[in-house]
Amino acid sequence: MFNKQTSNAVIINVKGLEKSFNLQKILDNIHFEIKNGERIGLVGLNGTGKTTLANLIFGKTLPDKGVIEKPNDIKIGYLTQSIDYEVNDFHEYMSDAAENDLFQHASELGLRKVSDWEDNRLSHLSGGEKLKLALSMVWASKPDLLILDEPTNHLDFTGIEWLTTELEKFHGPVLIISHDRHFLDQTVNRIFELENGKVHFYNGHYSDYRKEKQLRLENQRHQYNVQQRKIEEIDSQMEQLKSWSEKAHRNSTKQEGFKEYHRVKAKKRDSQVKSKMKRLQNEMEKQRIEKPLEEAKVRFEFDHHGKRGKRIIEAKMVTKVFGDRTLFQDSHFYITQGERIGLLGENGCGKTTLIKMILGTEAPSKGEVWKSDSIKIAYLNQDVSDLPIDKSAIEALGYTDRESIFKARTLLANLGLKEGHITKPIGTLSLGERTRVKLVDMLMQNYDVLILDEPTNHLDLPSREQLEKTLSEFTGTIITVSHDSYFLNKLCDRLLVFENQQIKRVEMKPEEFLNKKTKDNINETFLVIENKIAAILGELSIIDQKDPKYQQLDREFNELIKQKKGLIDK
Template identity: 30%
Template sequence: MIAINNLTFRIGSRALYEEANWHIKPGEKIGLIGANGTGKSTLLKIIVGEYSPSEGTVSMSKDIKIGYLNQDLLSYDSHHTILHVAMEAFERQNQLHDEIEVLLKKIETDYSDELINKLSDKQQEFEALDGYNIEYRANEILAGLGFSTEDQHRPLNTFSGGWRMRVMLAKILLQNPDILLLDEPTNHMDLPSIKWLETYLNGFEGAIVIVSHDRYFLDRIVNRIVESRKGKLTIYSGNYTFYLEEKALRSEIQKGEFKNQQAKIKQEERLIERFKAKASKAKMAQSRMKALDKMERVEDVDDDNPTVNFRFKFSKPSGRHVIRIENASKSYPNINILDQAEALIEKGDKIALIGANGKGKSTLLRMIAGTEAFSGKCENGHNVTTTFFAQHQLESLHLDNAILEELQAFAPKHSDTELRSILGCFLFTGDDVFKKIRVLSGGEKSRVALAKSLTTDSNFLILDEPTNHLDIQSVNILIQALEQYEGTFIAVSHDRYFLDSVANKIWFIEDQQIKEYPGTYAEYEEWQAKRLKEIVPGGGIKHAKVEKAKKEEAKPQVSDDKAKQLKKLNQQLQKLEDDVAAQDKLVKEAEAEIAKEEVYSNPQKLKEVNERYHHLKEQLGALQLHWEQLADEILILEG
């Protein structure tokens, strides 16, 4: 499908890749991994032709269709609705639609055979390309990526960069390419959208190459890992978990080979040193020296997983109660976040605050930090000292400071040795600490900001998306740091591996209240899967049975009135599903009628059938929208 042979790519005098090889086969699901700066995004740009190799070749079939998502698309701007932008993927269908509209207008006054035949050909091609369903397909994918029906009719330029990226992803998915190249596709996505994307990609029949720092995302999708390291591409036949196991095994074997070779080299060197001065043995010694010089050396194994050995301390431990929230209410125009909500954070809590975007996670963090106005109370407990980490803090870094200077100014009580130890934990070693902030990448700036947060004398941390811009190695370091942190924290993140590794409680906002699950993220997911309702093929919404006895307390009771209301709504939903199926059948019958010769050869008849088709399609859309609203209402009642 795509063959990379002896690829060398240089940036100045530095070789990012040197004689690297990789063949991408049809249907492969590949995770492209490696530390920041090893050239993963660059490699994708080489594949699509944005960059040219210094040496070597990238070859592929001429008719291959590539869908490429990259962070540069954040700057894409348009005054069109996001539905219109997504439907730009259907270039030929849109062209045919416009041509058909023009021909239908002409046919009102011109009944010539030539015009009727031309219209028939266009309509047949439009139908063959599934043109009548393109809007529905665009609706479906945009909804999966978190856009409501109302959102889909808003202009693209009214959305933030992260939401625009989702629109561009929708457009790429709708193009149905032969291969998808996805550079950090889960950045700026909430957990529901990530799960939807996982399901979609698992059903995608083409090849996929994903650059991602989300271990769970890779584990659920890929069947092959390609590691970019030291200018080479190393292939592992399995998902990310398999890669870790296989790499550990390969490293163990390599360590053994290195140790054996070093012992052999030392033995040869001793023999050479012993006999090189003796005339009778000089020839043998020279021969052994040449053999030693020609020996292909086995490299020692580098430790790609540095450990955090700095103990993060604070001078004053907090009291038992860290944060108490009482009667908290918060709303924005058209959205209510909290209504008389209450919650308690206790000493030693490691809380993951989860949920879809727009549910108020970051707002709640700001309320706890005291930077967001609201009605009600949020009180700090005894001796609580707080540090709030958020992405906007990257902008507060002093660009002209060196990394070490930035920490010295922020944490003057720490010695340079302590600060360098902390920076070493975040992969800034040796002379790296003297780099200016302005030359750092986004991920490196995030690591500096996180290092600053952990040098504070704080016993309570508020972390808003701390894993953004971090590679897998850096996420592991943050996990180790938080595992050693003896204080209390609350964190928002879409990285499920991170959440499962550090949290002992889960918070989520539901019915404008702060709800708590007392367990890990994996346990919460299992509980939530049982709690949520399942969509059953052809049969409405199937309710998970309320468990009794010991499980009763984990799930709120449903009142009789609510039960009656739910029963009524589910009956309505069942009837609505039948109506949707019947209406869909009428739409398909109208499509088939348009293609009949006796219809398209009769201008008046064709006009009538076209009008009927569009009317039926509008009715189908209204029914589908009503179904979505009713389903949402049911889920809210059952929440």
């Protein structure tokens, strides 16, 4: 029977694993172990096989070669990358939720009164709400091992904090596929990097991995350059020996009386050349250092010049209600040209709904969302399933003139989608690769406003970093929903905060606002504790120490002092 309490025991043992798709080898003779209690971050570029490896470990996919040894009775909690679960799946799990703690986990994640939800509510879930329900289902299954594929995509800061805390309490091994740098730094202690079908191993969290990888690359680059200089030196020596050999052969045919001498000399030179070449080739094969693969360089290009400061969007006493559920009411805010606005709030508070109002695809229940008639808006949404799966990337973009097709191909290549990718049906591309196709559609046109709903979801790390850089150079207006802390703090200098059924404009960066909110919460908690301490001291002063209640109050007093000290230390 599987014993989840055995520390450092090998839970998963992968031997000689291979997997190919469409004649392309994705995983090539992979070996590794996962021990109990380990926290592993699985990273790599889009399309390198991370989700494929997760599916193989879970048993959803079978390998072409190799074995995955794991206990027969192990229970794996697998959060898949696509969280578009059917309403029926949620219904089925919620029918016995009282037994499996689903409601409790959902409540902790910020989903209120899930037990009272009707079919209509389940049919209108945001991406974040779907993810929270899926996470609740995974935790409620009481797994022995966790596989989480992009668990922070769509997840608000409350959800990320819950997930981080729960992972600290979880005793089994965890494999996390993620491009969220901050989250990986908080949760993992090893990194597995998939690259060219192989797995490379690093100890530590994500930042440690980046430093060590950079050092490895620099060392490999140095060794490779030394090897190249050695090869040049050897080539020079070989050319010299060949020159001597050719001279000996020429002399053997010219000088009468010395032909035999020079013929023997020529043969000797030939022998020397062949012997040295063979020796050097053998030496080079044994000590060959491959040229290091340069990290992916991704280029995004926007072409826009706009006037800053002009008010282009304004909400006037806007309210939105679905049935008996109010998302926000009587809210007023404005957005001016050139601003970087982050939308901040819990899952299901109405961020995507507001975006739809700005786009004109959703009407407010009351009030008005006004926008300038002259602005041109591009929208990148969370959903990549709206691309035609049977068409190639170029066909899906719909360009027919030669210049546009050439530009689209160039942009796709800059995003890391080479010819082999852009001629394949979109249905064979990973979610990250499909997101890049949608980005190219935005890049091809000149926009005033970019509305980005979770733009970094499914993007690999080089693409995220380059997108941050490019968006910082864009002169138009950016409105974005993102739960990638690094991305949001680097990009946005103002916020629209969804709180207490209101949308409020806040002149702060996300980090400043969240730190202030945390500080305010601590101050509020501190005052509550102070009041409780004062009340207990008042009771203690009027009762006898022999009174049984005195001991109880004393314990409460000491516990409150401990809580107060904890807040002061923060």
